[in-house]
Amino acid sequence: MEKSPVIVIVGAGRVAWHLGRRLKGKGLPVTQVISRTEERTEELATSVGAVWSTSLPEIIPNPDWVLLAVKDDALSEVAEKLGSYVPEALVTHTSGGTAGSVLSPFFRRSGVFYPLQSFSFEHTPVWSKIPFCVDASTPDDLLFLKKTAKRIGNLVYHVNDEQRARLHIAAVFANNFANHCFAVAEKILDEQDLPFEMLHPLMEETVAKALQESPARMQTGPAARGDVETMRKHIHLLDAYPDLQKMYKLISSNIFGNENW
């Protein structure tokens, strides 16, 4: 499959959308898109010039590479349904949170093709900056995935299941939870009629520092300096928001290294 592999994408969500279009853009056309939602499936298929279906048994015969870009909790069901139809294909999922072994019972050749980035429909990914974490059950397939990742991106890492599971948790903290912290800040400012833009420079600085130095070493704020009086005042000011109060208490305790304050 060195040249023009026949590619099928299962899924039509954000990851499928961006990967499919990028593959095509890099000379790796997608032949078929299969997903449950008719509208999205057709839209992606049209966008990449592929045929489409909403039914797994309608997968084309003998694809070279099947990319499962579906929700984590749908993966094993999809793999099981698909197993008998594509016995010779390399089947990979794109999930950071699921072991490659979820595929191995159903496919002789399986692997993982996980782009470590948060995709949204609104933003074009910066492919050169996305680390691709790949793994495969055979050396040839690993090589193929590495080459493909290099072709559509730039940063490629061979990451095993255990590492990837932890990496995914780390990504949840660095992306989802950090974003939630921003969302909380936005909410607090909204209610004071202050523009969220006031915090933009601080947010930029926060990340700029974390990229330059160890974030643990660069930690600042009331909890980092053990300013218990300010921490208590903040807890009190959050009385109307028990959820945020708990979050403030817990994260501050983690930073402070002490939960009795």
Next chain:
Amino acid sequence: MEKSPVIVIVGAGRVAWHLGRRLKGKGLPVTQVISRTEERTEELATSVGAVWSTSLPEIIPNPDWVLLAVKDDALSEVAEKLGSYVPEALVTHTSGGTAGSVLSPFFRRSGVFYPLQSFSFEHTPVWSKIPFCVDASTPDDLLFLKKTAKRIGNLVYHVNDEQRARLHIAAVFANNFANHCFAVAEKILDEQDLPFEMLHPLMEETVAKALQESPARMQTGPAARGDVETMRKHIHLLDAYPDLQKMYKLISSNIFGNENW
């Protein structure tokens, strides 16, 4: 005090250091630095060409503006000690977390001059991007603080005590807590012998998105999509880190909007 106000800075920490040097750089020389730590005090004073002391009663007579850049929990003590020595000066603190009213019992003219940014000795602040939140007990002093903030920075907001207290909490979430999320991610990767640099693109993207759109609206991840199976798996994988486990559980519940999972 339109021209060449006589300025005293009390404090020699990160905020005092950067503000003092910036004031001097913008033609507002600092006449005296007072702080408890001899070494730091002398260093800052030398750097801005000021005299220095480690004793508040040695403050020069009749300064125009006294900037209290000390820890939040030291403010009221410093204000009380200083009160009788500078009855005519405008005295402001630089704290986001303390009411302006902490100064008013001791000074006829008081105010707040709060640069909303996280300072460190290692990094030169980007002054044009730092929002200055100012407040004062008289219109003339408010005008002076606004002008001065505009002179050394660019973004100036008149923010009252109640707003500033909430703003400070929001800043703790957007800066300190987001940074802690990065620090946790770093720790998890360290233990898997994976380079923290793998997460840099994701972190940059996280902030880039949060600056463009409402972070609440852009929330992604297992909790945002209600992927309970992945959330439970992550909790299990964090068994060895009860603190991180609690943090994962709490933040995910806040995002998910449900704590029973």
